[in-house]
Amino acid sequence: MKVCRSDMRRSALIILMLYFCFCACSQTPHEVIYFVGCFVNGTVEVQFEFDAEEILYMDFLRNEIVYTVPRFLDPDPSQILFGMSTLRDAHENKGLCLSLTAMAAHEKKNLPEEIDAPESILYSAEKVRLGVENTLICFVNHFYPPDIRVSWTKNGHPVSEGLSLSRYFPNKDLTFHQFSTLTFTPREEDIYSCTVEHLALARPLTRIWDHEFTHPSPLPDIVCGVGLALGLLGFIVGVFFIAKGRYRD
Incomplete structure (x- = not known):
């Protein structure tokens, strides 16, 4: 278990992360990260990442696990954590995280919290x-x-x-x-x-x-048509004069 505190300006945030690896049937090693983030306002996020991609998170309002990837993937996300008391642990870690956050906020209560504009x-x-x-x-x-x-x-x-x-x-x-x-x-x-x-x-x-829609103008087609007609006319006139010259010879 690794407890990470952000810098002094972000002491209101506590992140708990648990790293562990396992091998699927293909014997390929995979990395799973258990992430818990909480704030002094009571907001808590608990999620699992599989090879740097989120696979599920905890919905504390509905008290359930929400999968963010299809269940038919191989390996099945629900099997990755089989046998673990995921929901119960999430509630326990939520309480722990909020307690640590409150302590950190109390220690640094005179420091303004950093804010970043979106x-x-x-x-x-x-x-x-x-x-x-x-x-x-x-x-x-x-x-x-x-x-x-x-x-x-x-x-x-x-x-x-x-x-x-x-x-x-x-x-x-x-x-x-x-x-x-x-x-x-x-x-x-x-x-x-x-x-x-x-x-x-x-x-x-x-x-x-504000998307600008453009409409094709008929002018290029007309110009092309006129050009083609003039080209054909020139070709016909040329053939006529060549034939006429040969006839005179």
């Missing part, structure tokens, strides 16, 4: 075509602490349908990232925006999606 980008999941359903993705990254608020607008009006917000995920630098998506059907002149609010921002951070 960055965001807004893009479509698929190539945009008029009238074809698509998804807008608002990717928010490098923020701390992990509490953010994401909102959407369409043509300046709030949007409440077709939205989703992922859990926040930890980065290696102890900041976090999160995704928000909006299902939409592209129409001309529609303007969408994604706005992020966070403690470290002096004002909300807004990204605008």
